[in-house]
Amino acid sequence: MRQMFITGPSRGFGLALAKRLDTGNSQIVGLSRSRGDFTGNYIECDFSNPEAAARTLEKTFAQTNWHNFKSVVFVANSGILEPIDFLEKLSVRDIQNSLTINLAGSFICLQQFLIATRELQIPKLFIQISSGAALPERAKPSWSLYCAAKSGQEQLVRTIAKEQNFVSFPAKVVNFNPGVMETAMQELIRSTPQSAFPEVDRFIELKEKGQMNDPATIADALAKLIDSFESLNSGTTYLFSDFL
Numbered sequence: 001m002r003q004m005f006i007t008g009p010s011r012g013f014g015l016a017l018a019k020r021l022d023t024g025n026s027q028i029v030g031l032s033r034s035r036g037d038f039t040g041n042y043i044e045c046d047f048s049n050p051e052a053a054a055r056t057l058e059k060t061f062a063q064t065n066w067h068n069f070k071s072v073v074f075v076a077n078s079g080i081l082e083p084i085d086f087l088e089k090l091s092v093r094d095i096q097n098s099l100t101i102n103l104a105g106s107f108i109c110l111q112q113f114l115i116a117t118r119e120l121q122i123p124k125l126f127i128q129i130s131s132g133a134a135l136p137e138r139a140k141p142s143w144s145l146y147c148a149a150k151s152g153q154e155q156l157v158r159t160i161a162k163e164q165n166f167v168s169f170p171a172k173v174v175n176f177n178p179g180v181m182e183t184a185m186q187e188l189i190r191s192t193p194q195s196a197f198p199e200v201d202r203f204i205e206l207k208e209k210g211q212m213n214d215p216a217t218i219a220d221a222l223a224k225l226i227d228s229f230e231s232l233n234s235g236t237t238y239l240f241s242d243f244l
């Protein structure tokens with residue numbers, strides 16, 4: 001039996017992944033602000049409040065009966081893209097909230113995961129759901145918060161992969177770039193006026209031409225990545241297309 005933790009299982013990619021992995025050989029715990037359509041073991045957790053989120057994770061891990069499991073996987077999937085606008089238009093509160101949920105949220109998930117599993121001698125995998133927005137050549141106007149957070153998440157993973165070289169029972173930590181998926185996040189992009197997001201037409205065109213992936217397809221790819229645990233290189237960013 002595998003113990004899975006997924007943040008943001010209430011909708012979109014997190015929900016598709018929870019459904020894909022609900023095969024009887026995984027126990028799935030999901031953490032988000034709402035349950036949405038997630039039917040597994042749900043824990044309320046809001047990453048906009050980092051101290052409360054850290055306590056929730058600590059308690060969740062403390063209640064896990066690790067002896068029942070042959071491996072553990074944590075998927076840090078929760079994320080927000082809003083607000084989409086030029087930096088001059090963002091409030092300080094917008095900046096703080098977005099970076100807290102996306103970036104501090106990932107730090108807290110990874111930190112609490114490593115603390116809780118430090119002495120476990122089973123395969124341990126932490127997957128950060130990243131984005132093409134992390135790449136230098138994919139910086140987009142009006143996405144400063146999201147691009148900066150996604151780049152930061154990827155570098156966090158690379159850094160922690162190196163730290164794990166110094167511990168007795170290291171976990172593998174990897175990034176996963178899921179590509180463009182048809183979720184609420186894409187609906188938000190398409191509904192943003194061009195004045196706030198100059199590149200909006202490109203995303204409307206992707207939808208019109210049917211060039212976005214179904215989250216279920218990408219969940220299949222991530223399930224294959226998880227099954228390839230032995231061959232994964234810690235610190236690497238994997239592309240969904242590597243596992244289709």
Ligand SMILES: NC(=O)c1ccc[n+]([C@@H]2O[C@H](COP(=O)([O-])OP(=O)(O)OC[C@H]3O[C@@H](n4cnc5c(N)ncnc54)[C@H](OP(=O)(O)O)[C@@H]3O)[C@@H](O)[C@H]2O)c1
Binds near residue numbers: 010036
């Ligand atoms: N869609 C794409 O094209 C695309 C492309 C590249 C990368 N990604 C990445 O894929 C991941 C999933 O995105 P998605 O497209 O599935 O987006 P989505 O449909 O908007 O889902 C986002 C998830 O994050 C959770 N979340 C948001 N704020 C939260 C908070 N404060 N605390 C806890 N959980 C929170 C939401 O749950 P609650 O609202 O219930 O809290 C929801 O389950 C994100 O990391 C995103 O950056 C998406």
